[in-house]
Amino acid sequence: MPFVALFGLVSARSATGDRVLVVLESAATKDDYSQFWDSLQQRGFELTFKEPESKDAELVKFGEAQYDHLIMFAPTAKSFSPSISPKAILDSQFKGLNTLYILSPQLSEVQREHLREYDLEFIPSDLVLIDSFSHPSGESASTVLLPPTECAISNGAVLSDTTLTGGPIAYPSGTVHSAGLNPYLIDVLHAPKKSYIGQDKILTADETEVENAVGGKKSKDAVQTGKKASLVSALQTRDNARAGFVGSGEVFSNKYWGKTVETVDGKKVETGNAAFVTDFTRWIFQETGVVKVVSTTHFRKGETEPREMYTKKDDITFSLTLAQHVTSENGTSSWGPFHADDIQMDFTMLDPHIRTAMIEDKSSSPADATTYKAKFIAPDRHGVFKFVVEYWRPGWSYIRTSSTASVVPLRHDEYPRFITGAWPYYIAAISTSVTFLAFVALWLSLGEGDRDRKGKKKAE
Template identity: 35%
Template sequence: MRTRSQSSFSFSCSLFTLLLVTIATLVHTSSAGKSASSTGDSVLVILEPAKKAEYSIFLNGLEDKGYTVTIRAPKEEQPLLIEAGLPNFSHVVLLASDTKNFAKDISPQSLVQLLSLGTNLVLTLGLKQNLLTSLAPEFSLLLPPPATPLVSYFPERSDPPSIIPIDVSSQSIPNDTFSVLSSQVTGKVWFSGTAFALNSNPLLFPILHAPLESFAADLSDASGRVSDALADASEKGGEGLWAGSSLSVVAGFQTLIGGGTGHGADAGLGEDNQARAVWVGGSSLFSDEFAKKKVVEKVQQERGMKVVENPSGNTQAASEIAGWAFQERGVLRIDEVTHHKVNQTEPLEMYTNNDEIVYTIRISSFNPSTRKWEPYSGLKDLQLEFTMLDPHVRIALPPVSGKSGVYSTTFRAPDRHGVFKFVISYKRKGFTHLIHTLSIPVVPPRHDGYPRFLSAAWPYYAGAISTSVGFLVFCAIYIAGEAKEEKEKRSKKE
C-alpha cells in the first residue's frame, strides 16, 4: 500500500511534468505562430485533399515560414470563409482551378467581400469555366476563350507545347513598379495554363509576362498541331489573336482601402484594411512536378554545344508570389506625421499667410526576416500636396540624410486664407498605398501681426510727414505773425 509521502511525490512529479509540457507548447506556439506576414498567420487552402501531395513543397514552405495552413475541399461547408461578418483566415489560396462547383460560401461575392475585409487572396485560373472565370473581368482581366491554353514551340524541347519555360530575368519591370520576383529566382519558371490580358486598371499590374513567341490556341486535336483557328485569329488582328508578351500569366492586384498607416496587430482604430490578390493562370506553377522539373538548355562552349540540366525557379517563384500576396514584401506604413513653423518645434493649430512650414513624416517597412517594422528611406519620388480644393503647393518630400525613415520638406504657405490639407498620396504598383490627410487652417495676420513699416510705402510715409511738418511750420508762422501785430498795436498806443 502506498504511503502518503509516496502519493505526494507522485503528484508533484505529475504536476511538474504537466508544467514542462505546457511551457514547451507555449514556446512552440509562439515561435511557430509568428509568420513572415504583416497581416496574419492563418492560411486557408481550397484544394482537394487527395491532391495535397501534389503541392507539398509549396505547402511545407508556408509552414516553414510560420503560417498555420488549413486544407479545405472545394465542396466542404467548413471552415467558413466569413463568420459573423468577420473573416476566419488572414489569407486564402484557391488551388482548385479545375473544380466547377464550390460550396455556398465560396462565391465571387464572398471573395470580393474577403478583400474588403483585409483578407489576401491567391487565385488560380483553369481551362474550364468556373466562378473565377466570371470574377476575373471584375478585376479587369481579359480572358481568352475557354479551353485555349498558352502554347509555345520555342525553345525546342521534348515537352508538350503547353508546358512552357519562362525566363524571369529577361522581363523588364517599370521603375514605378515593385519587383515581386527578386533576383533569387535564377532558373526558368515552368508554366502550364491560360494567359490573360490586363485592362487599364491602376490597381492591377503584371508580375510574370508570357513569352514573346507564345500564343493561346486550342490543341485538343489528336495531332497536337495548331488548327486553322490561329490563322483566322491573326486575320482579325487584336480582336481574336491572343499572343506575345502583352499577355500575363501572373498578375497582382492591390486594393485601395484605408489610410495606409497600420497593418495587422500593429494597426489601431481607423487604420487601413488594404488587401492583395494574385491571379495565376494555372495552379501547376505551385506544383511539386514543376518544382522538381529540370530545365534542359544548350550552352555554347569551346568544343561546341553542351546540353545541361538546371533546376527550375518554381519553388522560389511560388514562394515570392505568395509572399507578396500575403503582404510580406512591399508593405509600407506611416508611423508619424508632424508639422511646425521654421525655428519652432511645436505644431500650431493654424498658420498665417506666407508662414514657412516644416512638414515631416516617418515611414517604415515590414521586414519578413525579422518580423518587425523597420524605418524605410527608399522612396525617392514621395510628394507632399498642400491643397484647398486644388493643390496650391506640390513639393518633393525627400528622405532626410542621417535619419532613417524620416522625410521632410519646407515650404511657404500660400497668400490665401482658408482650410488647407496636408496630403500624402503615394500609389505605386506593388507597394501598399500610403494615403494620409491632415486639415489645417491658414488665416490672415492679426491686426497687430502686420509689419509697422513697409519699404514700398516710403513715398506715402514721406508725403504724410512733409504734410505734417508743413502744417506745423504754417501754424508757427501764423501764430508768430499775430503776436507781432499785437505787439506793434500796443507800442503805437503807448
C-alpha cells in the same frame, strides 16, 4: 477534405496574419503540390483545406474574419458554398483579405465572371499558350519556359534578384488573359515574344475541317502575343488588400519545383518555379512590399510641438516617419527603415498650394524606421489647409496620410511698425502736415504785419 496544419513553434512572417484557407477542388490532387504547401508551412502559415461546396468554409463568422489569406485553387468549379462565393470573397477583400487565384485553361463561367470584376478577360477554354522554341525537350510545346529576364516584372518589391536572374519558369498548359484599364493591376509575368495562343494538340484532317467550320472564328479572334499576353497578374487595392492571378496550376506542382529540365537545344537548366512562387506568395501574403506610417507631425521653426494655427509666412516643417516590413534570415519578422527618394508632400486647400519633395533626415530617424522632412513657408492666404502625403508605387503599400491646420492673418500687434509698401502714404501724410504747418506759420506772420501797419495809419 478538411485538414489543418498548425505550427505553434513558427511565427508567421506576414504583416497581416498567418491563417490561410485553401479552397481545393476535388480534381486537384493535394499531394502533387506538397512542396508548395510545405513551403508555406515552413514560413509559419496555418493551412486549412476545404472543398468549394464545403458549408463550414466560412471567411467571416459573427462579423469576425476567420482567415487572413485565401488560396482559390478551383478553376473548374461551377458552384460554391455561400460563405466562399465570389460575392463573399469580394466583400472580404474590401476588409483586407489577400487572395491567390490558381487558374487553368478549363475555367468555369462562374470563375470567368468573377475575374471580370478585376478587369481580367481570359482566352477561350480550348486554347493555351504555346512556344515551339522554348520548352523542355520531350514535352509538349505548351510547357513554355519563361526566361525571367525577358518575361518578369523588374520590381524589387514583388520579385527578388534571385528570381530575376535565376532559371526559366516552367508554365505548363497555361491560360492567358488580358488586363483592362484597371490602374491597380500589375503585370508580373507575360508571354515571350515567340509564343502564341493555340490548341494543345495536333488536329487530324477531319478535325481541322470541323474546327474551320464550327470554331474557326473563335480561334482567329485570339491573337495575343508577347507583352499583351499576361500570364501572371497582381492587384492591390487602395486599402492594401492584395490578389494574385496565376494562369497555370502546374507552376506550383512538384514536377517543376526546383527541378532540372533539358531545353530543346540540349541545355540542362534548373527551373525557377520555386523561387518565383516563393517571391510571389510572399508579396500576396504581405511579407514583402509592406510599408506603414509610424507617425506624422508639423511644427514652426524654433518649436517642436504641432500647432492648430499657423500665421502667414511662417517657416513650417512637416515630418513623416515610415517603416518597412522585413524578414530576417532566421525567419523572424520585424519593421525596419524604408528608403525612397520620390516622396512628396502637398500643403493643400482644395488645390495644392505647395508641393515639395520630402528629404530623408538620418539624424532624427529611429533605428527601425526612416524620417522624412519637408520645409516650406506658409502661403499668403488664410484658411484651413491639409498636410497630405500620397505614395503610390507598383508593388508597395499604398500610403495616404492627412492632417489639418489653419493659416491665419497676422494679429494687430504682429505687424511691423513700418510697412515697406506703405511708404508713399507715409510720405504723403508727412508732406501734407508739414505743408499745412508752414502755411499756418506764414499766414500768421503775414497777418500780424498788416494789422500793425493799419494801426499806425489810424494813429496819424
